[in-house]
Amino acid sequence: MEPKRTTDPTTINFREKFELKGKVIVITGACGLVGRAFCEAAAQFGAHVVAVDIPQADPAAFAKELEERHDNKMLGVALDVASKEDVSALLASTLDRFGTIDGLVNGHQNKSHLIFEPFEDVSEDNWDTVVNINLKGTFLTCQVLGSWMANNGGGSIINIPSTYSVVAPNQNLYKGTSLGCPAAYSASKGGIDALSRYLASYWATKKVRVNMITPHGVWNNHEKQFEDNFARFSPMERLSYNHEVASAMIYLLSDASSYVTGDNMLVEGGWTVW
Ligand SMILES: NC(=O)c1ccc[n+]([C@@H]2O[C@H](COP(=O)([O-])OP(=O)(O)OC[C@H]3O[C@@H](n4cnc5c(N)ncnc54)[C@H](O)[C@@H]3O)[C@@H](O)[C@H]2O)c1
Known part of the structure; x- marks a missing residue:
């Protein structure tokens, strides 16, 4: 029989498409x-969240907090994303607890205390650390967890590049502040962008969708001068809130975005539009 080429939208439950219940x-x-x-939003939409971070951040305690607030099973795993051994152990403990994986969100980043160093002074060690954690860490989680999803019916991956893998930093943004943006950060994020597009095409027929979310200027008690500078260069004249980034994640993780892959959703208040 010929496949049906049209669907009647009145038969579709659009609200349900955004659910992550049981995922x-x-x-x-x-x-x-x-x-x-990200974790709070996914939990509110019914997901079992596997909260992953370095041991000092105590992801197990955070997972317990989520579990109690949402009365749903969660898991906390402490690791270094740049270690294949650690990421393989993450796969094992997730499967051991839940038996499946439906989605992966790579929200880690390295924030070396040297991250605001001038380009001329960047050491090889600092460059390696930033690229290792940001880019290699994303490669490893995609390779280990993404391959599992590709071999087990599919899933959704969201990687996080940066506005600075789309455009160069406007150096005037940092004038009069103690902040800056290092080249290693931009370069590692450019790699994440390219890797994500590669995997979107590579796994498209395996039903693993690979998308990106690009946040920009998420408010975090920045110094006043930075906020003022930011407002001057931003079409929306403000920084963003972390929850504004998380809403995009729900769309890209859920069935609501079933025909979206290789996309980079810019949650940057129009920063790159002019
Ligand atoms: N905040 C922004 O304005 C902004 C803008 C553009 C892009 N981003 C990107 O969004 C993502 C989240 O940013 P954020 O502001 O929440 O960063 P954050 O620094 O607050 O959080 C990053 C987390 O990654 C963890 N981490 C660091 N090294 C790790 C490792 N080796 N293994 C496992 N976990 C590790 C840290 O402990 C931390 O909890 C990052 O990828 C960042 O580059 C943020």
Whole structure:
């Protein structure tokens, strides 16, 4: 029989498409500024969240907090995303607890204390650390968890590049502040962008969708001068809130985005539009 080429939208439950009920979602950088909002949003939409972060961030305690607030099973895993051994153990403990994986959100980033160093002074060690955690960490979670999803019916991956893998930093943004944006960060994020597009095409027929969310200027008690500078260069004249980034994650993780892959959803208040 010929497949049906049209569907009647009145038969579709659009609200239900956004649900993550019962889905197992692994979120790295879970205890960070945006990661916490990712975890809370996924939990509110019914997901079992696997909260992943470094041991010092105590992801197990955060997972317990989520579990109690949402009365749903969660898991906290402490690791280094740049270690294949750790990421393989993450796969094992997630499958052991839940038996499946439906989604992966790579929200980790390295914030070396040297991250605001001038380009001329960046050491090889610092470059390696940033690229290792940001880019290699994303490669490893995609390779280990993404391959599992590709071999087991599919899933949704969201990687996080940066506005600075889309455009160069406007150096005037940092004038009069103690902030800056290092080249290693931009370069590692550019790699994440390219890797994500590669995997979107590579796994498209395996039903693993690979998308990106690009946040920009998420409010975190920044110094006043930075806020003022930011407002001057932003069409919306403000920084964003972490929950504004998390809403995009729900769309890309859920069946509501079933025909979306290889996309980079810019949650940047129009920063790159002019
Ligand atoms: N905050 C922003 O304005 C902004 C803008 C653009 C892009 N981003 C990106 O969004 C994502 C989240 O940003 P954020 O502001 O929440 O960052 P954050 O620094 O608050 O959180 C990052 C988390 O990653 C964890 N992490 C660091 N190294 C790790 C490792 N080796 N293994 C596992 N976890 C590790 C940290 O412990 C931390 O909890 C990052 O990828 C960041 O680059 C953020």
